[in-house]
Amino acid sequence: MSSPPIIPFVPCGVLLACAFTVLCALDSIPRKSIPYESSHLKVFRDEGIWNYSSMLMREDLGLLILGAREAIYALDINNVSIARAKASWEVTQEKRNECTYKGKHPDIECRNYIRTLHQINDTAMYVCGTNAFNPVCDNIVYVDRQLKLQGKQEEGKGKCPFDPFQRYSSIVVDGDLYSATVLNFLGSEPVILRSSQTTLRSEFKSSWLNEPTFIYMDVVPESVDSPDGDDDKIYMFFSENAVEYDFYSKLIVSRVARVCKSDRGGQRTLQRKWTSFLKATLDCPVPGNILPYVVQDVFHVRRDKWRESVFYAIFTSQSASDDVSSAVCAYSVFNINKVFSYGKYKTPVSVEGSHVKWVMYTGDLPVPRPGACINNAARDSKIQSSLDLPDKTLQFIRDRPLMDDSVKPLTDKPLLFRRGISFTRIVVDRTVALDGQPYLVMFIGTDNGYVQKAVNYDGEMHIIEELQLFKSPEPISVLRLSTSMGQLYAGTASGVVQMPVADCSRYSSCLDCVLARDPYCAWDLSTQHCISLPNPSKDDDLVQSLKEGDPARCPDPGPTKAKNRTLVLGNNIKLPCQKDSTLSEVKWSFAKQPLNPSSRRYSIYSDGLLIYNASAADAGSYTCGSVEQVLGKQYYRTLAVYELHIPAPVDDNKDNTTDGISTTELMTTAPIAVQPSVPQPRSTGSSTVAIVIALVTVSGMLVGLILWNCYKGHLSLHRQHPIKKPMMLPQHDSSPYIKQQDSASESTEQTEVFLYPNNIQRNGTNASPLKYVMDESEI
Ligand SMILES: *[C@@H]1O[C@H](CO)[C@@H](O)[C@H](O)[C@H]1NC(C)=O
Ligand SMILES: *[C@@H]1O[C@H](CO)[C@@H](O)[C@H](O)[C@H]1NC(C)=O
Ligand SMILES: *[C@@H]1O[C@H](CO)[C@@H](O)[C@H](O)[C@H]1NC(C)=O
Ligand SMILES: *[C@@H]1O[C@H](CO)[C@@H](O)[C@H](O)[C@H]1NC(C)=O
Ligand SMILES: *[C@@H]1O[C@H](CO)[C@@H](O)[C@H](O)[C@H]1NC(C)=O
Ligand SMILES: *[C@@H]1O[C@H](CO)[C@@H](O)[C@H](O)[C@H]1NC(C)=O
Numbered sequence: 001m002s003s004p005p006i007i008p009f010v011p012c013g014v015l016l017a018c019a020f021t022v023l024c025a026l027d028s029i030p031r032k033s034i035p036y037e038s039s040h041l042k043v044f045r046d047e048g049i050w051n052y053s054s055m056l057m058r059e060d061l062g063l064l065i066l067g068a069r070e071a072i073y074a075l076d077i078n079n080v081s082i083a084r085a086k087a088s089w090e091v092t093q094e095k096r097n098e099c100t101y102k103g104k105h106p107d108i109e110c111r112n113y114i115r116t117l118h119q120i121n122d123t124a125m126y127v128c129g130t131n132a133f134n135p136v137c138d139n140i141v142y143v144d145r146q147l148k149l150q151g152k153q154e155e156g157k158g159k160c161p162f163d164p165f166q167r168y169s170s171i172v173v174d175g176d177l178y179s180a181t182v183l184n185f186l187g188s189e190p191v192i193l194r195s196s197q198t199t200l201r202s203e204f205k206s207s208w209l210n211e212p213t214f215i216y217m218d219v220v221p222e223s224v225d226s227p228d229g230d231d232d233k234i235y236m237f238f239s240e241n242a243v244e245y246d247f248y249s250k251l252i253v254s255r256v257a258r259v260c261k262s263d264r265g266g267q268r269t270l271q272r273k274w275t276s277f278l279k280a281t282l283d284c285p286v287p288g289n290i291l292p293y294v295v296q297d298v299f300h301v302r303r304d305k306w307r308e309s310v311f312y313a314i315f316t317s318q319s320a321s322d323d324v325s326s327a328v329c330a331y332s333v334f335n336i337n338k339v340f341s342y343g344k345y346k347t348p349v350s351v352e353g354s355h356v357k358w359v360m361y362t363g364d365l366p367v368p369r370p371g372a373c374i375n376n377a378a379r380d381s382k383i384q385s386s387l388d389l390p391d392k393t394l395q396f397i398r399d400r401p402l403m404d405d406s407v408k409p410l411t412d413k414p415l416l417f418r419r420g421i422s423f424t425r426i427v428v429d430r431t432v433a434l435d436g437q438p439y440l441v442m443f444i445g446t447d448n449g450y451v452q453k454a455v456n457y458d459g460e461m462h463i464i465e466e467l468q469l470f471k472s473p474e475p476i477s478v479l480r481l482s483t484s485m486g487q488l489y490a491g492t493a494s495g496v497v498q499m500p501v502a503d504c505s506r507y508s509s510c511l512d513c514v515l516a517r518d519p520y521c522a523w524d525l526s527t528q529h530c531i532s533l534p535n536p537s538k539d540d541d542l543v544q545s546l547k548e549g550d551p552a553r554c555p556d557p558g559p560t561k562a563k564n565r566t567l568v569l570g571n572n573i574k575l576p577c578q579k580d581s582t583l584s585e586v587k588w589s590f591a592k593q594p595l596n597p598s599s600r601r602y603s604i605y606s607d608g609l610l611i612y613n614a615s616a617a618d619a620g621s622y623t624c625g626s627v628e629q630v631l632g633k634q635y636y637r638t639l640a641v642y643e644l645h646i647p648a649p650v651d652d653n654k655d656n657t658t659d660g661i662s663t664t665e666l667m668t669t670a671p672i673a674v675q676p677s678v679p680q681p682r683s684t685g686s687s688t689v690a691i692v693i694a695l696v697t698v699s700g701m702l703v704g705l706i707l708w709n710c711y712k713g714h715l716s717l718h719r720q721h722p723i724k725k726p727m728m729l730p731q732h733d734s735s736p737y738i739k740q741q742d743s744a745s746e747s748t749e750q751t752e753v754f755l756y757p758n759n760i761q762r763n764g765t766n767a768s769p770l771k772y773v774m775d776e777s778e779i
Contacts, residue, residue, distance in 0.1 A: 027417055027418060027419045028416065028417065028418060028454070028461040028462065028463050029463065029582055029583065030452060030453075030463040030464070030465050030466035030582060031462075031463065031464060031465060031515075031516060031581050031582060031583050032464070032465040032466070032506070032516070032580070032581060032582065033465070033466050033468075033582060034465055034466065034467045034468065034506070035468050036468040036469070036470070036471050039467050039468060039469065039499065040503070041469060041497045041498060041499050042079050042080050042081045042497070042498040042499075043080070043081060043495055043496070043497050043498075044066070044073075044075055044080040044081055044083065044495060044496040044497075044498075045494060045495035045496070046068070046071065046073070046083070046086075049068050049069060049070070049071050050068065050069050050493055050494065051068055051069040051113055051164070051477075051493050052066055052067075052068045052477075052478070052491035052492065052493070052494075052495060052496045053067060053068070053113065053114070053115065053477050053478055053491060054066070054067035054114055054115055054116065054117045054478060054491075055067070055117065055478050055480045055489060055491060055496075056117035056118065056119060056125065057077070057480055057482055057489075058077070058119070058142075059077065059482060059484060059485070060122070061074075061142060062076065062077050062078065063075065063076070063077055063084065063142065064076075064077045064080060064480075064489055065117055065125060065142075066491070066496060067113075067114030067115065067116075067117050067127065067129075068114060069111055069112070069113050069114070069164075070088060070089055070090045070091070070111055070112045070113075070114075070129075071086060071087070071088050071089065071114070072086070072087045072089065072114055072117075072127060072140060072147055072149075073085070073086050073087075073147075074086075074142055074147050075496070077482065077485060077487070078485070079498070080489065080496055080497075080498040084145060085142065085145060085146050085147040086147065087140065087147040087148065087149055089112055089114065089127075089129060089138075089149060090112060091110060091111055091112045091131055091132040095110075095131060095132045095134055096110045096111075096132050098132070098134070099132035099133045099134065102133065102185070104132070104133055108164075109132070109133060109163070109164060110132040110133065111130075111132060111164070112129040112130060112131045112132065113129055113130040113164035114127060114128075114129045115128060115129065115130060115160050115161060115164070115168065116128035116129075116137065116156075116159065116160050116170055116179075118170070118171070118172040118177070119172070120139065120172065120175070123141050123142065123143060124139050124140070124141050124150075125139065125140050125141070125142075126138075126139060126140075126172065126177065127139070127140045127149070128156045128159055128160035129156070129160065130160060130161060130162060130163065130164045131156070133162045133163070133185060134156075134162070135155075135156030135157055135159065135160040135161065135162055136153055136154060136155070136156045136160075137152070137154040137155070137156045137159055137160065138150055138151065138152045138153065138154060139152055157183055157184075158179060158181060158182075158183045158191050158193045158195070158201070159177055159179045159181070159193065159195060160179070160181065161181045161182060161187075162182065162184075162185055162187060163182075163187055166181070166182070166187060167213050167214055167215060168180060168181035168182075168214050169181075169214045169215060169216050169217045169236065169237075169238075170217070171217050171218060171219065171234070173219045173232075173234065173261060174261070175196075176194055176195065176196035177193075177194070177195045177196075178192070178193070178194050178217060178234050179191075179192070179193050179195070180192045180193075180212075180214035180217060180236055180238065181193075181214060189204060190202075190204075190209040190211070190212050190214075191204075191209075192209070192236065192257075192259070192274070192277070194259075198264050198265065198272070199272065200259075200263060200264070200265050200272060200273065200274055201272065201273060201274070202273065202274055202277060203270070203273050203274075203277075203398060205398075206243060207243060207348065207399065207400075207401060207402065208277065208279075208401055209238075209240060210240045210241045210242075210243055211240055211241045212238045212239065212240040212255075213238055213239045213240070214236065214237075214238045215236075215237045215238050215239070215295055215296065215297060215298060216236065216237045216297060216298035216299075217234055217235060217236035217237070218234070218235055218298075218300040219232055219233070219234050219235075219261070220232065220233050220234075220235060220300075220306050220309060220333050221306055222306055222337065223261075224306060225305075226375075228375045228376050228377065229375045229376035229379065230373055230375050231260040231261055231262045231373035231374065231375070232260070232261040232262075233258045233259065233260055233261065233337075233373070234258060234259050234260075234261060235256060235257070235258045235311070235333075235336065236256070236257050236258065236259075237254070237255070237256055237257075237282070237295055237298045237311075237313065238254075238255055238257070238295070239252050239253065239254050239255065239294045239295050240252070240253065240255060241253075243348075243356075243358060243402075244346060244358035244402065246357065251291070251292075251318075252292070252294050252318055253281050253282075253292055253294075254281065254282040254283075254284070254292065254293070254294055254295035254313075254315065255279045255280065255281060255282055255295075256279065256280055256282045256311075256331070256336055256407055257277060257278060257279035257280075257401075258276070258277075258278060258279075258336075258340060259274045259276045259277050260276040260373035260374070260386075262373065262374060262385065262386070263275055263276045263373075263386050264385050264386045264387055265386060265387070266386060266387065266389060266391075266394045267387050267388070267389075268391060269391050269394035269395055269398060270394045270397075270398055273398075275371075275386040275389055275393075275394055275397060276371050276372070276373055276386065276397075277371065277397070277401050278340045278371040278397070278401055278403060279401055279402055279403065280336070280339050280340065280343070280402070280403035280405060280406055280407050281403075281406035281407065282295060282313065282329075282331070282406065282407050283329075283406045283407060283408050283409065284313065284315045284327055284329035284409055284414060285409075285412070285413060285414075286315075286317075286325070286327050286414060286417060287413070289317065291317070291318040292318065293315035293316060293317055293318065293327055294315060294316055294317075294318055295313050295314070295315055296313075296314050296315060296316055296326075296422075296423060296424060296425075297313070297314050297423070297424065297425045297426050297479075298311050298312065298313045298314075298426070299311070299312045299313075299426045299427050299428045301428050301430060301440060306333060307332075307333065307334045308332075308334075309332070309333040310330050310331065310332050310333065310410070310440075311330065311331045311332075311333065311336075312328060312329075312330050312415075312426055312428045312440075312442065313328070313329055313330070313331065313426075314326060314327070314328050314423040314424075314425075314426045314444060315327045315328070315329065315414075315423075316422050316423060323419070323420070324420065324421070324422050325417065325418060325419045325420065325421070326417070326418050326421055326422055326423035326444075326446075327414035327416065327417045327418075327423075328414055328415045328416040328417075328423070328426065328442060328444070328454075329409035329410075329413075329414050329415065330409055330410045330411075330415055331407055331408075331409055331410065332410055335407060335408065335410075336407050339403055339405045339406075339407050340371065340403065341369075341372070343403045343404060343405040344360050344361060344362075344403065344404035344405060345360075345361040345365075345370070345396075345400045345402070345403060345404055346358045346359065346360060346361060346400060346402045346403065346404045347359060347360070347361035347399075347400050348399070348400075358402065360404040361400060361404070365396070366390065366392040366393045366396050367393070368381075368383060368389065368390075368393055369393075370393050370394075370396040370397035370400070371397045371401070374386060411459060413459075414461075415442070415456040415461065416442065416444075416452075416454050416456065416461050416463070417461065418452070418463075421446050421447075421448070421450075421452075422446060422447040422475075423444050423445070423446055423447075423452075424445050424446060424447050424475050424476050424477065425444070425445035425476050425477070425478065425479035425490075426442060426443070426444050426445070426479070427442075427443050427479050427480065427481040427488065428440050428441065428442050428443070428481075429441045429443065429481055429483055429501055430483075431501075431519050431520060431533075432533075432534075433519040433533065433544060433546055434522050434533060434539060434542055434544040435544070435546070439455055439519040439546065440455070440456075441453060441454070441455055441464075441501070441519060441520075442454045442455070442456075443479065443481065443488055443501070445475075445476030445479045445490055446475070446476065447473075447474075447475040447476075448473035448474070448475070449468060449469055449470030449471070449472065449473050449474050449475070449476065449492065450466050450467060450468050450469065450476075451466065451467050451469055451476070451479075451488070451490060451499070452465075452466045453465050453466070453467070453501075453518075455517070455519065455546075457517070457546060457547045458547060460547075460631070462517055464516055464517065464518045465516075465518075467499065469490050469497045469499065470492055470494065470495070470497065472494070474492045474493055474494060475492065475493075476490050476491070476492055477491055477492055477493070478490070478491040479491075481501075486500055486501045486502070487499070487500055487501065488500070488501060501520060502518060502520030502521055502532055504518070504520065504521035504522075504530040504531055504532045505529070505530065506530075507521060507523075507530035508530075508580065509554075509557065509580075509637065510523040510525075510528075510530075510543060510551065510554035510555065510557070511551050511554055511557075511628075511635060511637050512530070512580050512581070512637075513530035513543075514543055514544065514545055514549070514550070514551040514553075514554060515549055515551060515581065515628055515630055515635060517545070517546050517547075517549050517630075519533075519544075519546055520532055520533055521533065521544070522535070522542040522543060522544035523542065523543040523544070523554065524537050524541055524542055525541045525542070525543060525553075525555065526541045548631065549630035549631055549633075550630075550633075551635060557637070557638070559641075560623075560638045560639075560640065560641045561641070562621065562641040562642065562643045563640065563641065563642050563643070564642075564643050564645065565642050565643065565644050565645075566644075566645065566646075566647055567614050567616075567618060567619050567644045567645060567646045568614060569614060569615065569616065569646070570613055570614065570615075571613070571614055572610060572611065572612050572613065572614070573610070573611045573614050573618075573644070574608050574609070574610050574611075575608055575609045575611070575622055575624070575640070575642045575644075576607060576608040576640070577607065577608050577609065577624035577639050577640045578606075578607050578608075578639070579606055579607075579626045579639065580626065580639070581626065581628050583628055583629065583630075584626040584627060584628035584629075585626065585627045585628075585629075586604060586606065586624060586625070586626055586639075587624075587625045587626070587627055587636075588602075588604055588609050588622060588623065588624055588625075589622070589623045589625070590618075590620060590621070590622050590623075591620045591621055592621075592623075595609070600612075601613070601618075608624075609622065609624065614644075616646060618644060619644050619645050619646050620643075620644060621641065621642070621643055621644075622641070622642040622643075622644060623638060623640075623641050623642075624638070624639045624640040624641070624642075625637060625638045625639055626639055
């Protein structure tokens with residue numbers, strides 16, 4: 001651990017780990033990836049306003065209070081597109097000049113970023129802004145459908161950061177504001193502060209806080225049902241530079257710390273400072289990784305009995321290589337409490353003169369235990385408050401706030417792991433499924449505007465889906481959950497988006513609904529729909545199988561209705577078939593025989609089959625199916641069936657209907673407009689060979705590239721960044737043709753050969769091929 005030479009081996013270790021599938025096997029891919037266009041979101045953005053970075057849920061008022069740059073909004077909690085009220089809070093010109101004069105950017109840093117929003121009582125809220133590197137706080141009220149700032153202009157130093165880009169955290173407990181941020185303009189003096197009648201702060205020592213990044217804090221009511229009269233605690237999460245490792249370079253570690261709510265500081269030692277500040281390392285062990293992962297956000301899953309409460313934390317890899325990955329670990333409050341209440345301390349020892357090493361403290365501990373809250377035992381020995389604590393206890397804790405034991409996650413390994421993505425924010429919902437069991441569903445915001453919805457089933461990582469919430473890849477900077485409304489609210493620099501925790505209607509079949517393993521959704525056998533839970537339907541009629549993903553109770557969907565398609569001799573024909581899960585594999589068969597995917601006469605894409613230079617032998621029945629593997633079992637589903645037939649030669653004038661398409665329809669459809677560009681099949685013969693060869697070569701090169709990338713670990717075998725389109729898999733009907741055509745550098749005339757069948761697809765009727773056939777087959 002202490003030898004510097006291991007650092008150069010880290011990227012190598014990551015690569016080997018992936019090559020030997022330790023890490024790759026850990027990776028999980030979302031079963032569905034929902035693009036922005038299909039997400040059906042409610043969006044809020046205001047002209048000229050940016051940086052929507054703080055939110056306060058006011059379910060009591062039906063509002064979502066939103067803090068942005070120089071503005072505060074009261075949005076309708078049911079539909080964030082509706083702004084009920086707005087309050088502007090701009091920086092004065094004087095403050096702006098002052099800030100600019102100190103060397104900050106006038107249009108970026110010298111503005112007022114609303115970072116703090118807390119509820120004080122039914123009407124009043126507490127709000128702080130960076131105010132051009134000069135933080136101030138105020139009260140704001142929502143009365144008569146208006147948001148009104150009270151103009152208190154309270155000092156915000158230590159309550160709100162100076163720097164709009166700096167992370168920080170705060171909460172209000174019993175009317176007191178607890179904040180973890182910096183005290184000075186330079187940002188060099190970190191502090192954990194309680195603004196109350198007896199203001200308390202942390203000691204300014206690197207053993208307390210060493211260039212920390214504050215992430216999250218919350219209160220745990222540990223005094224409730226406490227047999228030893230314990231106090232409530234405020235837990236905080238941050239990352240900081242380690243003091244305890246002798247790495248040559250900076251090593252960032254994740255920490256959980258806590259203070260007692262009734263702390264009043266010491267009498268002589270630690271006057272007006274925390275006497276109960278204890279911190280411990282937060283472990284999120286990712287197999288094959290040497291540098292610790294760094295905590296990025298935390299969510300407190302509260303339970304009525306605090307001992308059952310859990311903190312969910314997201315972590316990202318430390319920059320040892322450009323290969324970013326993220327993980328989720330969960331920690332029980334009870335386990336964290338145990339480390340602080342019974343664990344060993346670390347103590348600094350001087351070696352070789354000035355060099356300091358941190359080792360486990362093995363000497364006797366002073367009484368009361370350093371850092372412990374005042375409990376019944378202390379009160380029995382006449383210590384009523386922290387002011388009565390003996391100097392020995394206080395001196396001990398002043399110099400040794402770090403525990404020797406680290407806090408280990410539940411299940412000792414990440415609940416979720418993803419390669420190639422940075423997680424930024426997390427919320428966790430607890431929902432009761434059909435089996436009566438509660439499930440914790442994670443919603444994780446990423447740095448590219450997506451939300452991942454994931455569950456861990458008995459150690460198995462499962463990402464139900466990922467949704468693209470923002471068109472441009474921007475980091476999600478705030479994420480909130482309303483359990484009662486079943487809604488999620490996400491904010492970025494450019495806007496705010498509202499989404500439901502589940503949209504079961506997206507699952508179109510019983511198999512799809514059940515294999516999604518979404519705790520919010522079940523298949524209703526009586527209505528043949530995927531419905532959201534809870535539902536008044538009889539449970540007997542509902543199918544859900546979360547841990548097993550077993551669709552055995554799904555009815556046989558019966559034969560799929562075949563679609564007629566016309567075969568155009570010598571042309572390329574596309575049969576669309578969109579797979580409904582990224583975890584499934586598309587299988588095509590022709591005349592009941594599996595199609596050979598390596599055949600040069602076909603290309604199988606994620607959205608369809610392409611038949612090159614169709615001949616009479618290609619006529620027949622095509623079936624597209626998906627095979628989805630869940631927990632080692634394979635489930636087959638027919639997605640589409642096509643009947644490809646060669647039309648009988650027809651006389652244009654006599655037989656004006658075929659396949660039920662009327663003449664009028666024929667006349668009004670696109671082919672007429674396209675006619676001028678209709679190519680001459682005869683001239684395409686030899687160039688089609690060239691195209692086929694070029695296509696095969698390009699495909700081969702792409703496959704090689706993918707394999708190489710996979711081996712190098714840039715792409716996991718499973719999937720990459722959600723923003724990237726599947727490499728060979730066209731999204732639109734036209735893309736593969738045009739793209740590959742370009743790479744084969746063919747003339748535009750041939751491009752049209754390929755384009756033409758696509759028009760047929762887009763029109764989606766049999767009319768156009770028919771017309772086409774009439775034009776071509778009679779030449
Ligand atoms: C939400 O509000 C917007 C703006 O008023 C409106 O256009 C939209 O239809 C509303 N959506 C719903 C689902 O009510
Ligand atoms: C709410 O808090 C504000 C500020 O502390 C106070 O002025 C106001 O009287 C309080 N209102 C109620 C209803 O308690
Ligand atoms: C504010 O929004 C702008 C515009 O999107 C962005 O460039 C900037 O980084 C954001 N600032 C903060 C502090 O997030
Ligand atoms: C498809 O075409 C065949 C023969 O051309 C015909 O018998 C059948 O009814 C057609 N089916 C549909 C759905 O149009
Ligand atoms: C073809 O169209 C003409 C004119 O619209 C119509 O009179 C005739 O009955 C049609 N023929 C058939 C076989 O449908
Ligand atoms: C297309 O198929 C026909 C017969 O099936 C064959 O004669 C012709 O050479 C093929 N053209 C290409 C480009 O493969």
